């Protein structure tokens with residue numbers, strides 16, 4: 001093809017082949033995002049190490065290709081127009097090493113897997129987080145948490161790649177401005193490579209505790225595809241779901257997207273939702289809560305592509 005974009009893609013693809021980096025072309029977002037909808041993604045690249053990631057970023061910079069890092073894509077919506085760039089899927093960077101009660105964990109490791117592995121190593125602390133379907137890197141960026149625990153409390157440092165200089169650095173957790181479901185703008189030009197956890201040695205098998213957290217979640221949250229909570233809790237520290245419920249929006253449907261009857265801050269894909277359905281419904285919730293209670297809901301989810309659902 002002589003079309004500029006595809007010419008670049010072909011050149012870039014042959015560079016990825018030379019580097020031995022795994023990739024897929026023209027991928028359906030339904031296979032990527034836990035919302036199971038969205039448009040097509042031009043390239044999904046899967047580096048297996050920080051070395052491959054650096055080579056990949058160097059190549060993408062050389063060809064002026066836009067890119068976006070993802071972990072488990074459990075908090076990220078991809079718009080129906082898709083993404084005309086390279087999604088960097090970090091799930092293969094999933095190493096783990098232990099020194100006493102300290103674990104150094106690759107950014108792509110899933111939290112449920114990590115909690116199970118820590119339990120086998122007789123280390124406790126991650127049990128509540130075993131119910132969050134995200135990766136360690138995504139959880140750090142979003143300061144994920146549940147049942148009164150958040151990831152920032154369990155770590156000592158984060159090793160990251162500065163995407164401008166392609167150099168590795170380590171930040172002590174105190175340097176990172178963690179707050180409720182946020183790490184500020186600390187990781188804006190950075191990719192989390194690995195995270196050092198400080199856990200508590202235990203002789204107890206924590207499997208039962210993890211199962212009880214799972215059961216609690218199953219009672220209060222839907223199992224249909226979603227991105228978890230759409231909005232953050234409000235400035236008065238009340239759950240966004242409380243206001244969405246009070247506004248009478250539980251069960252409201254637009255296309256295939258529905259405000260969950262079980263948990264009003266979850267919008268689920270009932271099977272045929274488009275990303276546009278989801279965004280329209282989220283906008284409706286935001287506007288109605290503003291109108292009825294003069295409360296501004298700020299979104300917790302991230303969005304790849306153009307949209308009107310402001311932060």
Ligand SMILES: Cc1cc2nc3c(=O)[nH]c(=O)nc-3n(C[C@H](O)[C@H](O)[C@H](O)COP(=O)(O)OP(=O)(O)OC[C@H]3O[C@@H](n4cnc5c(N)ncnc54)[C@H](O)[C@@H]3O)c2cc1C
Nearest residue numbers: 071072073074075076134135137138139144145146192228
């Ligand atoms: C059913 C369900 C339940 C959920 N429950 C909870 C919950 O209880 N508590 C909670 O906090 N969240 C919850 N979530 C949301 C989500 O799982 C968390 O926010 C999770 O931490 C996101 O991780 P991820 O790997 O999926 O991130 P992604 O969605 O892949 O990415 C999120 C953001 O992080 C960035 N990112 C990802 N990896 C990296 C990296 N290595 N370096 C730099 N940037 C990166 C992305 O660019 C994006 O901006 C839930 C989601 C679902 C679907």
